[in-house]
Amino acid sequence: MLELVVVGGSYVGFFAFAHIFFSRWLFQDYEVKDTGVFSRLIFCVCLACSMSILEVVIFELAAVLDSETRQLVWQLDLVVLAFLIAYLIPFVLIFTLAREQQCRRRTALLLATTFELGFLYAFWKLGDYVTLVQDATPQPTTIAWFVSLEAFVSRVSFLGVNFMAVLSGFGAVNGPYEYMSMFWRTVEEDDVRCLEKRLRQNLEMVVTKKKRIVVERRYVASTETTSGRANPLLRLWHWVSPQESKESYLQNVQKEVEILETLSQELFLEIHAMRELQKRAAEMRTLKGRFFNLIGYLFCGFCLYKMVMSTVNVVFNRDRDKDPITNAMEKILYLWPALASWINVRFISDISSLTLVGILVFTQTRGFLIMLLKVFRTFSSSVSNNSVVLFLAELMGMYFVSSFVMMRMNLPTQHKRHIDAVLGPIDYYVYYCWFDVLFVVSALVSLGLLALVTMSKVSRTAIDSFTLHDKYP
Template sequence: MTAYLYAFWKVGTSFPILSGKHGIVFLEQCIGRIGVVGVTIMAFLSGFGAVNYPYSCMTYFALSVSNSEIRTAERRLLQTVDMILVKRRRLAQFQFEARMKRTTNEKSNTFWNMLRTVGMSISSPRIDEKLLKHERTTNEKSNTFWNMLRTVGMSISSPRIDEKLLKHEISVLEDLSRQLFLELHYLRTAQERIEFSKTWKGKYFNCLGYFFCGYCCWKIFISIVNILLNRFGGQDPITRFMGITIHYLGFQIDVKFWSQQISFWLVGIIVVTSIRGLLITLTKFFHAIASTKSSNIIVLIIAQIMGTYFVSSVLLLRMNMTAEYRNMLNQVLGDLQFHFYHRWFDVIFLISAMCSIAFLYLAHKRVAEIKDDYIS
């Protein structure tokens, strides 16, 4: 706990979260540090989502997979599984035979030793100790000799089955089966994606994919411009859009009043829907790892994540509000460097988007190579 609080407090020394006129106010200090962590997480997730959603929804990136390729992949997987079963059966049979032979040898040695001991006790009740040691040494040598002969006979009469070699072959085949299963899963997923894109719902998501693809390109371009030119947003998008629309269409509308109302409701909807989506995702994740002992810890983690997410959302959505609401928000949050958070969001968003593009490109290339392998 002490290490966590120390690391949390050190965040403020590495980032310009407060202006130079601030005092030693505990609330502003905490909000600034929470904002850095939350904005970093939000920017990373936003960058990945802005790239992954168009890729997963647009039919342009989907690969066409035929039923013959699926059947070929299934046949390879079944053949590999059959080979694993055969080798496992041979290994089990070999281990069983070796265990039975060891048991038989132990019983035969015990029986002959008992007979030898009884015969010696009947013929000579009193035997000198040196003679006993000599006979015991002779018996051990003879047993060793007969055991060597028995081992040679077993190796000649039965086929040589190396247990280590069998285990190695089984391990290699199991790795191959896992790889073939993943390849089959990739092909089936691609086929299901093509079939889903032919439905009305798939066409709707395809249109959304094109829209978000354009948004992703625009957001990446704007982030690069903001970083290079050290630019920050001024007028909120609602007021800008309404001003352009009224200018070209000639409507007589109170832009200031309606832009304030629409911005307020739009920001509220964005906050509610984003928090709802985050809650659903966290619920699914923690449901998979939850137990009776970790329930209290999970509740605390969810509460901390939700608080961080909410504060970060308010810091970022401030730019989408009008000047009146921005001033109100400034009075509540304190003297924070809001421009830093927007610039930091652009930097992390750009890094996350570029890494996501590279990752999805490699994954798409891998699936295409698997498909070409089954075609050839």
């Protein structure tokens, strides 16, 4: 009875949190229409099951609930996520996109069904090109095996590991760049005022050119009306031998306005970023700012360590079967053998593993939710809210399932067996190797792109070459 209360209370709490996150953070400035209720339900169920998986990992280390109950909850969560990720969300997403393009309901159903069949076929064939289960395990090609939990977890985890590795590689580069003061630009007040003056001039140019467009269009309309009434022969002459009208000129001016408006947005964002840097530089002189700067240095060291160790893992093909805590304890006991008689190594190892996994669960969940907010607010203006929510739910399910698989590496051996009983004979070594390779590649690409974007942003907003014709056309 107590186990039922704990499991049921966890599901209710996670679903309530997902609903609050959906309503108050994700959609605080937006409105969901049409299939919004269904999209909300899918998103909340996906987030609740994803968080439940990671919660049971902590329960596994803390010895909360029976082993059979924990495995049952894991299986239930994975079955629900399998149905959502592989079957329901892709179908509903394509159906929603088709309906938004004014397709008929029958046409939208046909498109969604066709895409779902193609998606399932590609999902099936993924196992033929990448070894996702252990070589000694036979892989039957029956439909029953395809819809099994093992087939789903192995394929979704592979896709999610790609997603995780790209995000982790970008975060390993962008995190220190954002949070360490040594990478911040020195912002002078004169530079900010110069950009603000540039922005005001740019806005004046936009207003002037828009006024010119309105005046010219009124003049063209009145001229055509007056010439047509006063002299029909002149109107016929313009029709037979048309002269260059001002329409092409107005189109060119309109293009210039669009370019200037884009530049105004970039200038505004640059000014906002510079003001934020000034504010953060002022906070850095306080005790709180120095503490967070120290945390930033530690985080930078961890990112560098992660990049180096991932490179070493790829180059030297290191064994990843031992969790970090056990590996560290073995090295400590090797250096100080007498330490084993003074402390309870098993107890400290379990507590350390629980703490490490708890930190990983918290940071991964928090980081992914923050990323969801950024992605939604970036694409919600160009794509419908329902489509963005369904796409994020698909990514979220893949991310947390692959996190569950990858987190196995951080657990002691006795806890790994319980996860293996749920996931089956998955070849975890493939995921670890693939993650390290993509992590290193993503970090290097992110480093190059970050340098390129920084230089292009400076060159784009540093030019101050307004001519008299630009300002007063």
